[in-house]
Amino acid sequence: MAGCLVGCGAVIRNVEGLVMAASSPKMVATFPLHIAEATAILYGIQLAINSGLNPVTVESDAAAVVDWINGDIDLLSKVGTIFLDIKNLLHQIQCVVMTFVSRLANKVARCLSKFCLSCDEDRFWLEEDPPCVRLLVLAEASFQIVFVMLCLFGLVILIKK
Numbered sequence: 001m002a003g004c005l006v007g008c009g010a011v012i013r014n015v016e017g018l019v020m021a022a023s024s025p026k027m028v029a030t031f032p033l034h035i036a037e038a039t040a041i042l043y044g045i046q047l048a049i050n051s052g053l054n055p056v057t058v059e060s061d062a063a064a065v066v067d068w069i070n071g072d073i074d075l076l077s078k079v080g081t082i083f084l085d086i087k088n089l090l091h092q093i094q095c096v097v098m099t100f101v102s103r104l105a106n107k108v109a110r111c112l113s114k115f116c117l118s119c120d121e122d123r124f125w126l127e128e129d130p131p132c133v134r135l136l137v138l139a140e141a142s143f144q145i146v147f148v149m150l151c152l153f154g155l156v157i158l159i160k161k
Contacts, residue, residue: 009112010044021051024116037062
């Protein structure tokens with residue numbers, strides 16, 4: 001991935017599924033996709049901490065990255081350092097679980113990451129729905145999706161070449 005524009009969608013939700021914080025930063029990535037995915041997860045956890053929120057569940061649709069974070073593998077590489085930072089932050093906030101979710105279950109974060117690629121600047125929302133995902137959030141609430149933990153968190157990265 002050489003110099004691709006990467007959009008990241010971070011969404012932090014409470015037990016009712018309401019958006020407590022969201023952000024959609026962009027970056028130019030000159031590194032492989034798995035490092036971009038790990039960086040996005042790290043960014044999202046930092047967003048939660050900086051917003052005063054402690055997610056109990058962290059979700060991502062990057063299965064391999066979630067497996068690496070949950071494993072006991074010490075990777076001696078750039079991504080290994082990012083994984084160590086993620087594990088330390090998860091321990092700091094006493095996160096119960098880091099889990100994989102399908103892209104279908106991560107629609108709000110994916111929509112937010114697509115939205116940011118069309119923006120001139122990074123966006124941040126606190127205790128309000130980003131307009132671009134409001135209908136998705138309402139639709140999920142109307143289906144009474146069960147949000148089992150205190151605060152759910154989703155991330156995704158899309159690449160625009």
